[in-house]
Amino acid sequence: MTGLLREIRFLSRDSAALLWLGIAIFxxxxxxxxxxxEVSSQRAELDNLxxxxxxxxxxxxxxxQDDWGDVAYxxxxxxxxxxxxxAFAAQGQRDTSPWKHNxxxxxxxxxxxxxxxxxxxxxxxxxxxxxxxxxxxxxLLLILLLHDLRSAERAxxxxxxxxxxxxSRGSPWLARAALRSSALALCLIGPLWAGGLLAGTEAASLAxxxxxxxxxxxxxxxxxALMERFGWSSPVNLTALVGAWLAFAVIVPAAxxxxxESIVPLPDGGEILFTQREAVNDAWxxxxxxxxxxxxxxxxxxxxxxxxxxxxxxKWYYAFQQVGDQTVEPLSLAFREGRIRRDKxxxxxxxxxxxxxxxxxxxxxAGTDVAATLAYExxxxxxxxxxxxxxxxxxxxxxxxxxxxxxxxxxxxxTSE
Amino acid sequence: MMNxxxxxxxxxxxxxLRSRLALSALLVFALLLTAxxxxxxxxxxxxxxxxxxxxxxxxxxxxxxxxxxPHRMVHYGHYVFRVPPPxxxxxxxxxxxxxxxxxxxxxxxxxxxxxxxxxGANIGSFEALNAALVYQLFVPLLLxxxxxxxxxxxxxxxxxxxxxxxxxTGVMLCLGKWIALAGVTLVLLLPLFVMTAVAVARGESLLxxxxxxxxxxxxxxxxxxxxxxxSALVRSRSLGxxxxxxxxxxxxxxxxxxxxxxxDTVMPAEGKLETDLRMQADLREVGxxxxxxxxxxxxLQANLLAQYEVDSVEDLPVNFRGVVAEVNEADxxxxxxxxxxxxxxxxxxxxxxxxSFGWLSPVVAVSAGSRALSGTDLATHHRFLREAExxxxxxxxxxxxxxxxxxxxxxxxxxxxxxxSERRTRMSAENWNVLDEFSFQAAPATERLTRATxxxxxxxxxxxxxxxxxxxVARRIRP
Numbered sequence: 062m063t064g065l066l067r068e069i070r071f072l073s074r075d076s077a078a079l080l081w082l083g084i085a086i087f088x089x090x091x092x093x094x095x096x097x098x099e100v101s102s103q104r105a106e107l108d109n110l111x112x113x114x115x116x117x118x119x120x121x122x123x124x125x126q127d128d129w130g131d132v133a134y135x136x137x138x139x140x141x142x143x144x145x146x147x148a149f150a151a152q153g154q155r156d157t158s159p160w161k162h163n164x165x166x167x168x169x170x171x172x173x174x175x176x177x178x179x180x181x182x183x184x185x186x187x188x189x190x191x192x193x194x195x196x197x198x199x200x201l202l203l204i205l206l207l208h209d210l211r212s213a214e215r216a217x218x219x220x221x222x223x224x225x226x227x228x229s230r231g232s233p234w235l236a237r238a239a240l241r242s243s244a245l246a247l248c249l250i251g252p253l254w255a256g257g258l259l260a261g262t263e264a265a266s267l268a269x270x271x272x273x274x275x276x277x278x279x280x281x282x283x284x285x286a287l288m289e290r291f292g293w294s295s296p297v298n299l300t301a302l303v304g305a306w307l308a309f310a311v312i313v314p315a316a317x318x319x320x321x322e323s324i325v326p327l328p329d330g331g332e333i334l335f336t337q338r339e340a341v342n343d344a345w346x347x348x349x350x351x352x353x354x355x356x357x358x359x360x361x362x363x364x365x366x367x368x369x370x371x372x373x374x375x376k377w378y379y380a381f382q383q384v385g386d387q388t389v390e391p392l393s394l395a396f397r398e399g400r401i402r403r404d405k406x407x408x409x410x411x412x413x414x415x416x417x418x419x420x421x422x423x424x425x426x427a428g429t430d431v432a433a434t435l436a437y438e439x440x441x442x443x444x445x446x447x448x449x450x451x452x453x454x455x456x457x458x459x460x461x462x463x464x465x466x467x468x469x470x471x472x473x474x475x476t477s478e
Numbered sequence: 479m480m481n482x483x484x485x486x487x488x489x490x491x492x493x494x495l496r497s498r499l500a501l502s503a504l505l506v507f508a509l510l511l512t513a514x515x516x517x518x519x520x521x522x523x524x525x526x527x528x529x530x531x532x533x534x535x536x537x538x539x540x541x542x543x544x545x546x547x548p549h550r551m552v553h554y555g556h557y558v559f560r561v562p563p564p565x566x567x568x569x570x571x572x573x574x575x576x577x578x579x580x581x582x583x584x585x586x587x588x589x590x591x592x593x594x595x596x597x598g599a600n601i602g603s604f605e606a607l608n609a610a611l612v613y614q615l616f617v618p619l620l621l622x623x624x625x626x627x628x629x630x631x632x633x634x635x636x637x638x639x640x641x642x643x644x645x646x647t648g649v650m651l652c653l654g655k656w657i658a659l660a661g662v663t664l665v666l667l668l669p670l671f672v673m674t675a676v677a678v679a680r681g682e683s684l685l686x687x688x689x690x691x692x693x694x695x696x697x698x699x700x701x702x703x704x705x706x707x708x709s710a711l712v713r714s715r716s717l718g719x720x721x722x723x724x725x726x727x728x729x730x731x732x733x734x735x736x737x738x739x740x741x742d743t744v745m746p747a748e749g750k751l752e753t754d755l756r757m758q759a760d761l762r763e764v765g766x767x768x769x770x771x772x773x774x775x776x777x778l779q780a781n782l783l784a785q786y787e788v789d790s791v792e793d794l795p796v797n798f799r800g801v802v803a804e805v806n807e808a809d810x811x812x813x814x815x816x817x818x819x820x821x822x823x824x825x826x827x828x829x830x831x832x833x834s835f836g837w838l839s840p841v842v843a844v845s846a847g848s849r850a851l852s853g854t855d856l857a858t859h860h861r862f863l864r865e866a867e868x869x870x871x872x873x874x875x876x877x878x879x880x881x882x883x884x885x886x887x888x889x890x891x892x893x894x895x896x897x898x899s900e901r902r903t904r905m906s907a908e909n910w911n912v913l914d915e916f917s918f919q920a921a922p923a924t925e926r927l928t929r930a931t932x933x934x935x936x937x938x939x940x941x942x943x944x945x946x947x948x949x950x951v952a953r954r955i956r957p
Binding site: 077080084088095098102106109110113114117120124139153154157158159161162163171174175176177178179180181182183184185186187188189193196197198201202205209295296297299300301303304307310311312314315317318319321322325327329330331334335338339342345346371372373396399400403404406407410411414416417420421424430431434 | 845
C-alpha cells in the first residue's frame, strides 16, 4: 500500500506524465462531447425528416386521387436507422454509408444505392470520436508514459540502486507501469461512462466497451514491457515503440484492407444500376408477356390478371419495375454477400492489429459497423416489398383509390423507436 | 565557410548510415513509400481505365437505342463517370468517399453513387493508406526519429563546446545539420518524383506536377526546421523527443479532426434528403411537365396560341406537349440548380473554414494543397457535378426539341389508344445523337495552383517562422 502511495506521489510530481494524462482526459472528454452532439443532431435531423415526410405524403395524397399508379409513383416513404444510445462513442460507418433513404414503389435497385453523404472533405479526414481517441491516440500516449520508466532511471544513474533496494526485482517498475496504465485507462473510461449516463446507454454496453479499452491498453503495456527488455536508451526505446504503433495501427490494417479487397472482389456497383436500367427500359419495347411471365413466376397469385390491353397500364409498369429488380438480383445479392464476406474476413484478420480489433468491437457495440449498415439495408428491402404487397392487389384489381384503403398503407418503423 | 557547413552535413549523414536504428527506420519508410505508391498508382490507373471504358460504353448504349418516343429517352437517361485525373496516382483525395458515377435523367438531379468507402473492408481509421497520406502523416515521424538529436546530441555528449571553439558558429552548425536532414527529405521524395513523372507521361501538366512536388518538399522542410529548432532549444534528447511527439500528435491526429468538427459545428449543413423535401414545394409550384393540361401551363398555352395566332393547341405548328416538357424542364432545372448551388457553396465554405486550420497544423495545409493540385479535392468533385448537370440538361432539352419539332401533337396525344398508335410516336434513333461526348477533366493547372495558394501561403509562413526562429536560436547557441 505504501508502495502505491509512493508511486502516486511520484506520478503527481512527474510533469511530463501529468501532461500526457491531461491530454488523454481532455481529448476523451472532447470526443465524448462531440459524439453526443453528433448523435443529437442526427436525432433532430430524423425528427425533422419524419415530420416533413408525413406532411409531404399528405400533400401528395391530396394531389393524386385518380389511380393507384399515380399514388405509388409520387409517394415517397422515409426509411431510417436511428443512432443507437451508444453511437456517440463510435461514428463508424454512419459517416460514409447511408442510414436514411426516401423510397417509393419503383424498382428498388435504382434507389437503395443512393447516399445522402456529408461533405466529402469531412468523411476523408474522419471524426474525432471516442473510438479514435481510445484506439489510435491512447496507445501513443501510453507509449509516451511508459517508454522511459527504466531508461530514464538508468540515464540518471539510479537504476542499479533502485533495483538493489527493491524487495523483488520487477516490483517498482511493475507498480509504476501499472499505475500509469490504469491512470490512462481511467482518463478514457471516466468520460465514456459520463457520456453513457447522459445518453442513457445500457450498462452492459459501457462495461463491454470499458473491457475493450482496458484490454487494448493492456496490449500496449505488454508491448512497452517487451521493448524495455532490450535495455535501450529512452530515445531509441520511444522510436521503436512508435514504430510498433505505426505497424499495428497503420500498416497492418492497410495491408489487411488491400488483401481483403483483392481476395473478395465485389461486382461493380455501376454494373448493378446499368443492368437494372436496361431491364426496366427494354420492357417498354418488349411484348407485354415478356414482362408478365417473369413477374408471375414470382407472384403467381396475380396470374389471372395479366391481360394488358392498352399500350400503357400501371400494373404492367410496376410489373416491369419488379422484373428489373429480379433481373439484377444475382448481382445485387453478390454485392451484398461480398460485403458480408469482406467484413467477416476483415474481422478475422483484425486479430493481427489490436487497434483495428478494438475499433471494430466498439463499432459493433455502437451499432455503427458494417453489419448494422447491412441490417438497415435489409430493413429497407423488407419495407419495400411490404409496400409492393400493398400496391399490387390495388393495381391488379384496378381498385378505386379511397382514404380507407390509403390508411392501411404500410409505414416504416425505425428499430429503436 | 560553406566548406565547414557541408562537412557538418556530411558528418551527420555518415552518422545516420552507421546507426542501425536510423538506417532501419529509413529502410522501413523507403519500403512503405514504394509499396503504397505502387499500390495507389496501380489502383488509380485501373480506376482510370475502367471508368473511361464505362463512359464510352454508356455513350454507345445510349446512341444504339432503337426508335422511341423522345420522352422515353429522357427517362432512359445516361451515365457519366468521374474519371480520376493523372495526379490521383499520388493523392486519390476524395475519390474514395464520393460516388464515381451519376445517373442522368429528366426532371431529377441524382447523387453520385457507389463510393468505394461504403463497400470496402472495415478495419479502422487509417485503413485507406496511400502515398499522399504517408508523406503527410508518417514521414514526419521518421524525420523526428532521426533528427531530434541533431543539436542536443552534441550538447549531451559534450561535443558542442569543442565544435563551437573550432571557428564554427552556431548558425553554421545548424545550417549544416539542417542540410543533412533536408537531404534525407530529398531522398524520401524520390517515389513522389517517380509518380509525378508517371502522371506527366499520362498528360498531366508540368506546372501542377512541379507544384505538387514543391508543396510536399516545402511541407517536409517545415518539419526539418521545426525539428532543428526544438533540438537546439532543449537540454535533453528525451525532452526534445517528447516535445516533437506532442507536436506531431497535435498536428497529425488532433487538429485535422478538430477542424472538421469545428467546421461542422460553426456551419452545419442539412442532409440531402432534408433539402430535397424542402425543394419539393418549389418543384410542385413549377408543375409536372408530364401533364400538359395542368393549370400551371395554361398561361404558356395562351401565350403560344397568341404567338402563332391560332385557336387551339391542335392547330399549333409545334407539339404543345413537347413545349411543356421543354419549358418545364428549364424551370425545374432552375429550382434544382439553385438548391444544388446553395449546397455546394456551403460545402465549399466548410472546406475553406476547415482549411484555415492549416495555420494551426501544417498537415491540414499540405493535405488541402495536395488535393487541390492533384485535382482530387472537393472543388473538383463540384466541377464534376456541374458538368454532369450540363450534360443532363443538354441531352434532355435536345430530346425535348425533337418532341417539339418532329412529333405531331395529334399522334402524340393518341399514343395510348393502341399498339399501332403507340408505334407512330416513335422517333428515329438518329435523333439520339443530341448526346455530347463526356470526358471528365480536372481544372487547368493554373486554376488548381490558384486553389492551392492558401495552402502554399500557410506552409511558407510556417517555414519562414520556424526558420527565423531557428536562426535566432542558432546565433545564441552556447555549449
